[in-house]
Amino acid sequence: MKKLYSNTLMQLIIALCTFSFVACQEYSIDSQPEGPLNIQIDAQDSYTALATSPSNVVFNISSNTPWTIESDAQWCVPTPSMSASSSLVSEIVVTMENNTGKQSRTAKLTIKAEGISNTKVVTITQASKEDLVVIPYDELVATEGEDITFTIASNKPWEIIPSTAFISNIDKKSGTGNEDAFEETITIKVPANAGARREGTITVKTEFMTYTFTITQNGVVIEQEEDPESTTISVGGTSTGGTVKIRANKEWKVEVPKEYQSWLKAEALSDTELKITTTVNNQLSTRVGHIILKTKEVVDGFEGITFDINQSPAFWFNGSSENRVIDEATGDVKIMAVAGNNVIANYAIKKGHLTFELADINLNGESCLHFNLWPNAGNANIKLWLRSNSDCDFRCAGGFGWGQKMFSLTTEELNAIRTIEFFVEDDPDNIGKLRVRLSINGEEIGNLVNQTNIYETDPSNNPGQVINLQFEGGLNYTEGDYYTVKSITYEPAE
Incomplete structure (x- = not known):
């Protein structure tokens, strides 16, 4: 029994020595309970933390005597705050709440060990909540230029970044801020603007916040009086002229680009009035032209204001929009073979020349294309x-009266048609009467003579024939049949 006791005692001594060696080797701290009292802390004297979502502060305490940590601020909490027992190494985790105030704050952690007179104080400073308030300049800067101001209130250092040169002359481009976020007034010297209205942005930045606002300076003003923000002028399909009120701070003139001059004219009637003149829109879709209003004097940097002239077609459609397709590039309209899918003019014709220009036609079955020139009043057609x-x-x-011409076309001949022309004119062989002729692809097909001149015999009851182009109802249609109209043009004889 004595020998067994001795062996057991020896093993216990070896195990304790081994544990002591490992612990001392890992933390370089002699934590044996025997010997003088000792505490070792690897914390720094001070730490800084962010206002929002601050990172934890972590350090270690190794001691052979009980210890405590006291925080003088509720928002700063160490865990654990005391030793569970002596002779152990503890990891201390300090957590902090978000700082919602406008000023920074400080917490002190005081670490005391039993039997040791010296204390360790760890200071944690938490930044204030980021606070940036900008009151921007929100008026229109004068064309002649002027000094403008805005204010910054920030509790953090800030800087100003202008987006363009005309707003870059700033009296103070950066600042340190202050904990009370007192307002600071910033002045920008904006030079005169000889060109068009212009814009630039001012950006105020701190480390974590950004505020941007726009500064607009007036320049050359040429605008519609009734709708200053719009650069679109709309006219009707059969319109021959109209005026638009213009407001400007410079004398102006108007130009029409060459590609639109065939149907669009514009002139300045006075310093405040623009006249727009158009021909009838013979397309089946809206056409768009442009005019440019420029200053009479050359102004550097100002190339004029472009206005879109949108002219609606002189026609309207009867039937579902699903049964027609508008080519946006050309304005051509593809019309499907569906009963009642009509194209109807907003005007009536009398004596003159009426031309249908087709881009394509595809009629292969029983589909019948009907050109019906019917009066607004009466029954002449x-x-x-x-x-x-x-x-x-x-x-x-x-x-x-009555006149008729019957003829036949093969499918190939019908689908090759590109122009169909009606001529309503005085009959040279019958005084006071009309002659109505039909031409297809430049070849005369029918010549109906000695027709009553309804436009002279009863003009009040016969204002003219309205164009009505349709697929004839009551027939079977071949699926996929269609025709595509480029234009319908009427040239009156008088």
């Missing part, structure tokens, strides 16, 4: 029915 491999019919009826 001019009609044309086009069918493939069947009789086509060109006629005058009603108040005109």
